Amino acid sequence: MNIQDVLSEKVKEAIFTNFNVELPNVEFQPTRKDFEGDITIVVFPMLRFVKGNPERIGNQIGDYLQQHVEEVSGYNVVKGFLNVVISDAYYLRFFNTIKDIRNFGYKTNTSKEAIMVEYSSPNTNKPLHLGHIRNNLLGYSVAEIVKASGKKVYKTQIINDRGIHICKSMLAWQKYGKGETPQSTGLKGDKLVGKYYVAFDKTYKAEVTAMVAEGIAKEVAEKEAPILMEAQDMLRKWEAGDDEVVALWKKMNSWVYTGFEETYKNLGVDFDQLYFESNTYLLGKDVVADGLKKGVFYKKEDGSVWIDLTDEGLDEKIVLRSDGTAVYMTQDIGTAIQRVKDYPDVMGMVYTVGNEQDYHFKVLFLILKKLGFAWADQLHHLSYGMVDLPSGKMKSREGTVVDADDLMDDMTQTAAKIAQELGKLEDYSTEEKQELYKIIGLGALKYFILKVDPKKRILFNPEESVDFQGNTGPFIQYTYARIQSILRKAEELYLEGLENPAVQDTKQDLLDVTNEVGIQLGLHPKEKELIKQIQLFPETIKLAAENFSPALIANYTYDLVKEFNSFYQQVSILGETNDQKKMLRVQLSKKVGEVIQSAFLLLGIQVPERM
Structure with missing residues (x-):
């Protein structure tokens, strides 16, 4: 049970003990930086069930928690907010439980049900462009995040080839x-x-x-x-x-x-299954015929078949023309049903399609529900905004699109130019440099697009995306590389005393993170903040999966990196004279690096060992 669950249970006990009232739930939020505390309990919602002054209620709850929860070392009340201080020992115990766990934050797939994520779905009359890049990055990342949350995932696309x-x-x-x-x-x-x-x-x-x-x-x-x-x-x-x-x-x-x-x-990006419109464009006609018999659809005098959705706030929608030919809606109905036939464990689908198709998917999902498919309740349109450039909109017919291949090449060249200006690559071979430029350039592109909520429109600025400062991919990659440098220096430091068995034992502790560290020590405030940020990773994956939002992962990673850089600036790591403290800080740095790598993996972004 995590600390929030413990506190929730004890807050309910406190309310029942003091007021003889059963509280249905407890609202938490992070403690503001200008107040002492780690977790804030919001008292105001409790006033619907408990009559009294919110500050007095907060103090009564705080007293109860301090007496009955060993992890609570203090509290303060500011108006209707109870700021709870959690002990250093709790955070150290937590840290020591995650040191050796691979893929921290990822859940093992135990469900027999699967989710199918559709993305890309291009036309075969032109190359992929910047809009396709956002589509592919969103779909791929959502698939990886949902998979990390413990579900089985199939990645698919339907190619518009006719x-x-x-x-x-x-x-x-x-x-x-x-x-x-x-x-x-x-x-x-x-x-x-x-x-x-x-x-x-x-x-x-x-x-x-x-x-x-x-x-x-x-x-x-x-x-x-x-x-x-x-x-x-x-x-x-x-x-x-x-x-x-x-x-x-x-x-x-x-x-x-x-x-x-x-x-x-x-x-x-990759796919598990491809569908082709040339094979699916006739699907759905038999479903329409069956729906006619059930009264889901109706036929007009000209022979065309429709569905009336006015009671649901929509309109009437044609599903079969008077000449018997299908429309796109018919095909999408048939394709969804075919996918479940092909993959019987699929109990939900995510369609990564631009927001100009919002209405289409509302109608599609409603029709499938009316046809009686249980899985229709688990359909989601991952709607996203357009990608604009400083030069304006793209037009395929006029050949003014930003070609995906050209953009990726340009990003690599931009990364090369900036990296060369920063220096520090003298010992790299030409091949190593080129690979690094590609990792930085693609990381910049992917992060710039994925850090934005999918529903929002993006103005993509290549130069801004490759900035090594601020909320960018290269800034996070640079921090990861800095951590790897710390770990290499830690290894070098202890290799110098290789002939001394005692030093070698310390090196084992320092680098292989096999022993518990710091339990008897107090935490520096920056160490504590960093551990708290690491602790949020599993919940962030869960929320990102539930909301189909890679932006939650991207911005969590940025917050983690900001916290690490603040820690790096304010405490000595390898220069620390206390071996226990030094061990903790090296291992803490190592774990931050692992979380950055795991988070970026969910975004499809690589991290370099050196920059």
Whole structure:
């Protein structure tokens, strides 16, 4: 039982003893820095059950806790806030229980139920861009956090590999490509295909402009431009299974998949299962037919099928056109059901999709509930805001997107420039430097995006993200590297006395953290604050998993690093003359480093041993 649970139980006892009232719950919050204490009990909510002055009630509870909880060494009351001081011995005991536990904060998966997390889900007519980066980083990190909280997780994506937008790239390549391939051009396959998506748009706009100049209404020109009519004809041929069109589709899509795989590898994300829209776009029609029989859906006079959600504050939604063809909603219904068939242990899904689809997912989840699927209560839309640049919005058709590969390369180069200015890499080989620049650059990119609440829009500034000061990835990575330097110096210090068995024993204690330390010692305030911050890690993982928010992990890590740097500035570690104190501080530094590494692993970020 943690200290908060102990206090909660004893506060309820105190209220019952003093007022003969059963308190349903106890509200806690961290103690403000300007007051003495470690945990604050909020008295004001108790006034609904207990009549009296909040300060007097707080003092009565404080007296009771000091008498009945050995970990409580003092308290003070400020208005309706009871600030409780927890003994150094409690924090030292806690620290000594976690020294040898690997993956501190992670829970072992004991559940038979799984969660499926969908992310990325790109179109195969263009390369991945900055918006996809936020999507992938969020989805991957959420999957890792949910896994760390003790659940089984499947990572998946649905690749949008069919439709008019795909045919636009295919047609433009057919017209203007002269048979060029990724091999003949040296371009990644997804970039080559994206080049022809842009080429189609240029031709289309030129045709519309020419038609308007000839006196044709713009609305008509936009619908009847010759190249668009050709693309629509190609789509009809694809749907009819035309051998030549299907062969071209397979060839160009294979180029894109190879390009995507390279980008995913460089970004550090992966998937357990891929779904393709070309295989799923007909799913759901049989579900609609079954829903019609059950009265979930209804048919209009033109033969189209709808669902009425007005009683739930939404509107009427079409699920099948009058010609019997499916809409996206139909496909999403069918795909969700298919996933549970493929993975029977899946009892919940997380869809990582931009906030422009908020309404779509409200409707989808409600339809699945009305169809009677129990797991529909465990569906979540991980809605996120757009990523903007100082230069403005991105537009795929006009070729003004920020390409994901180019951005990752630029981040590496930016990190290289800043790291070189800071120096300290003289003994690195060229390969070691390049690897370090990549770790710093990608860490900066990932942290900058993940530290922000998913729902918020982001203005991404590459230069700002690679700053070695403030709430940035490189600042945290630098602190981790500093800790590793302390540990290396500690080892060097004791290796100097290798011939002395007594010194060697001390080295074992210092570096391998096998013995309890500091139990008889008082804690420096900075040591205590650092242990308190470490103690929050498991609860932070739990909250981040419940809220599907990597930002909670990112900002926890920043707070931990700030606390460590304050500790580092105010206490001597290797210069401490008391061996017990020195041992505690080295081991405390080591544990902070491990927590940083574990937390960043959940964000998909590497930490360097040296910087």
